[in-house]
Amino acid sequence: MPLLAPSRSNLKSLAAAPLRLLPAGSGTPAAQAEGWREAFEKLARENAELRERLFAKGDPGRLVPLDPAYWARNPLRIEAAVLARDASPFRGSVLISAGAREGVREGLPVVVGNRLVGTVAAVDGLTSRVRLLTDPGAVVWAQILSRGGEAEGAVRGTGGDRLEMERVAAGVPEKGGPVYTVGGTARIPRGLLIGTASRVEDLDRDGVAEIEVEPAVPLDEIGIVNVLAPPE
Amino acid sequence: MRWLRFTLLAAALAIATVRWPPGLRAAGFAPVFLLVPALEIGLVAPAARAAALGWILGLPLDLLSLEPLGWHAFLFAAVAYGLARLRGAFFADHPVTRAVLGAGATFLVLVALLVRLSFAEPAAAAAGRLPAAILMSLLTGACVPLFASADRRFGLLRGFTEGSRRV
Numbered sequence: 001m002p003l004l005a006p007s008r009s010n011l012k013s014l015a016a017a018p019l020r021l022l023p024a025g026s027g028t029p030a031a032q033a034e035g036w037r038e039a040f041e042k043l044a045r046e047n048a049e050l051r052e053r054l055f056a057k058g059d060p061g062r063l064v065p066l067d068p069a070y071w072a073r074n075p076l077r078i079e080a081a082v083l084a085r086d087a088s089p090f091r092g093s094v095l096i097s098a099g100a101r102e103g104v105r106e107g108l109p110v111v112v113g114n115r116l117v118g119t120v121a122a123v124d125g126l127t128s129r130v131r132l133l134t135d136p137g138a139v140v141w142a143q144i145l146s147r148g149g150e151a152e153g154a155v156r157g158t159g160g161d162r163l164e165m166e167r168v169a170a171g172v173p174e175k176g177g178p179v180y181t182v183g184g185t186a187r188i189p190r191g192l193l194i195g196t197a198s199r200v201e202d203l204d205r206d207g208v209a210e211i212e213v214e215p216a217v218p219l220d221e222i223g224i225v226n227v228l229a230p231p232e
Numbered sequence: 233m234r235w236l237r238f239t240l241l242a243a244a245l246a247i248a249t250v251r252w253p254p255g256l257r258a259a260g261f262a263p264v265f266l267l268v269p270a271l272e273i274g275l276v277a278p279a280a281r282a283a284a285l286g287w288i289l290g291l292p293l294d295l296l297s298l299e300p301l302g303w304h305a306f307l308f309a310a311v312a313y314g315l316a317r318l319r320g321a322f323f324a325d326h327p328v329t330r331a332v333l334g335a336g337a338t339f340l341v342l343v344a345l346l347v348r349l350s351f352a353e354p355a356a357a358a359a360g361r362l363p364a365a366i367l368m369s370l371l372t373g374a375c376v377p378l379f380a381s382a383d384r385r386f387g388l389l390r391g392f393t394e395g396s397r398r399v
Contacts, residue, residue: 090349090361131298137298
């Protein structure tokens with residue numbers, strides 16, 4: 001993204017932007033700090049109210065943050081059809097109709113819309129094998145959203161049709177909270193929806209929540225997927 | 233001709249395995265289709281031939297899966313060989329015996345798959361998949377007498393059973 005040549009008026013405008021949030025008439029540093037604090041508290045209240053409304057409406061997925069830096073690189077969306085499922089009883093993978101010739105590489109995320117279904121495990125010339133989130137070998141670092149905030153943990157496949165989220169402190173996550181990718185790698189962006197917490201418990205009272213995640217996409221029924229390929 | 237028939241059978245079962253519709257599954261599970269003829273071969277063919285054919289039937293599963301190449305082939309060969317060696321102790325011609333032996337052998341194969349998975353992916357909680365293994369074993373075992381009936385009618389395994397000692 002090209003940088004605009006900074007001019008004096010641009011810089012002044014940029015520097016003054018936060019001050020527009022302050023109440024009119026603020027002058028002294030103490031008054032400004034107090035104004036900042038009030039503005040922050042107001043925003044925090046509005047944020048909490050918005051979260052509460054979206055959770056009550058059953059639509060907390062709209063709170064999932066995006067990854068502007070990743071999308072600004074204009075990643076390629078390689079469309080592919082699912083040709084076959086994993087033949088082994090306890091594995092979760094699919095063969096798709098896109099391979100190295102189309103630009104598919106190992107490790108790339110595979111999505112349906114903005115919902116993650118897996119990652120590319122192996123690539124041939126014309127086809128690729130995608131390890132689904134439900135495969136026992138699948139693990140994705142994720143965040144779960146709730147009214148009280150966010151918590152990070154690892155989402156693993158179990159070989160069945162549910163996922164498990166591990167290493168999350170009990171108390172923060174709640175049932176119905178959306179689970180999404182944290183990102184932090186060049187290949188998998190933040191904000192891809194993984195699923196929704198269908199069960200949150202701490203049965204053994206060890207302070208670590210046992211979370212079951214229902215995938216955002218029914219992985220038995222996917223027909224067309226997209227492989228996200230950011231430019232190298 | 234017998235090899236063409238066998239190849240077409242294996243191909244059809246491989247396609248059924250990877251394209252079996254979710255609506256036709258029992259609690260999300262289906263029989264292990266490619267294992268069914270391997271089990272029947274173990275009950276009717278000489279031991280060495282049963283092992284070889286079992287190995288061939290397991291290979292498509294290896295090629296269409298994330299599991300290591302050769303693992304399914306080895307397991308199918310082993311159960312087919314084991315059935316061929318042990319069938320003298322059973323009245324293997326009875327459909328119920330076929331179903332029970334088939335279910336038992338399938339369970340051994342699935343447990344072996346789970347054991348390998350538990351070492352390869354320790355977080356997989358493979359023990360939790362035992363009920364699924366039992367269900368799939370029952371479904372697969374139930375298919376064995378059906379396949380035997382189809383074999384008698386259509387000669388699916390004709391040419392592979394000569395030289396065997398039937399009970």
